[in-house]
Amino acid sequence: MNLLLKIHHFLIPKGQDIGYSVYSNLLVLSLFFGNLYLSPVHGVELAIVVSGFFTFLVLYFRAFSVQENELPFYIAAIFLIGIGLSEITFGANVFFVYAAAFSGEFYHKRKAFLSLLLVLAFTALYAVIADKSSYFWIPAIFMSITLGLLNIHHSEVLKKNKALKQSQQEAKQLAKIAERERISRDLHDLLGHSLSVITLKSELSSKMIDKGISLEKIKTEIKSVEELSRKTLAQVRDAVKGYNVATINGELLQIKVATQAAKIELIVNIEVESLPIKFESELALIIREAITNVIRHAETEKVWIDLKQVATHLTLTISDQGQIITKNEQSGMQNMRTRIDQLGGKMAVKNTPNTQLIFTLTLPEQSKTSDVKTTLMNVTNG
Secondary structure, eight states: OHHHHHHHHHHSOTTOTTOTHHHHGGGGHHHHHHHHHHSOOOHHHHHHHHHHHHHHHHHHHHHTTSOTTTHHHHHHHHHHHHHHHHTTOGGGGHHHHHHHHGGGGOSSHHHHHHHHHHHHHHHHHHHHHTTOOHHHHHHHHHHHHHHHHHHHHHHHHHHHHHHHHHHHHHHHHHHHHHHHHHHHHHHHHHHHHHHHHHHHHHHHHHHHHHTTOOHHHHHHHHHHHHHHHHHHHHHHHHHHTTTTSOOHHHHHHHHHHHHHHTTOEEEEEEEOSEEEHHHHHHHHHHHHHHHHHHHHHOOOSEEEEEEEEETTEEEEEEEESOOOOOSSOOHHHHHHHHHHHHTTOEEEEEOSSSOEEEEEEEOOGGGGTOSOEEEOOOOBOO
């Protein structure tokens, strides 16, 4: 196993997040070897075929780790191998397919499509010049289009996931810093005044003892210090209670970074000043799941988060410009539905004209005057 792992790292340098599909992709070569089996070649032609095949393998594995500006040379080299070997064996048209498939390795989608179109155009041109039969060029072009588009789409998904993962790490760090700063401010405000009063009262009690003032008055001062200490301790607990609880503001900080990385415009409209911690925590997790799904799966340039409250009726709407193409709810949608159900609310999904996730719930009456609330904010990026 260690030997295989060493071979893998030799072929694919560390740091290249490719996985083991790089080997399964070589199964297309079975068409090449199948044709050689049915129509074997010998002598010089066999030597050319073997040399071309091993040259292709070198180019194939190297192409996954080269810079983007070097990639066209590798695609061209693989294409030329296809031309050279096609003069010897019919199955060499698979190398045109590999050239097309590597179009998905371009970071920019426009370059990827341009590369794919060029490979298809040169394949057709070669087939015309060399007077190849339709059995040669039709499968080559069809497979090139299919695998080329699949690889371009797969590359886009990988880029979004990578950007999302990186942005989430950065946003989590920002959220932690912001939360620590909040706790620091709250503790400073709470403890600054309370500890000053406790210090003064303690000094006063000490002076009263020195002056021989009655014990009852001294006990009264000490009792007030004790009550103030207990009250301050309760306030400190309330201040840090939300430290490990998801907050909408914290999620918006992460979402802003993530959507910017995915080049999606985030538009947030919040018409709610505060929410009870329990409700806010669940809604924050719903927002996190919904936006993660948008970044990973939706073909959209904008995403909207709209949170409104009328009396005790709360509505959260998350919408984008994409379309949901399956009726079966995946785990992410199920999790969101479960969370809103636990709050006694409902989730609705609209797909016309664009995707909308609508969450509605009723807040308890006491939430209007609850002490355990957080102030919410609006965020917009472009």
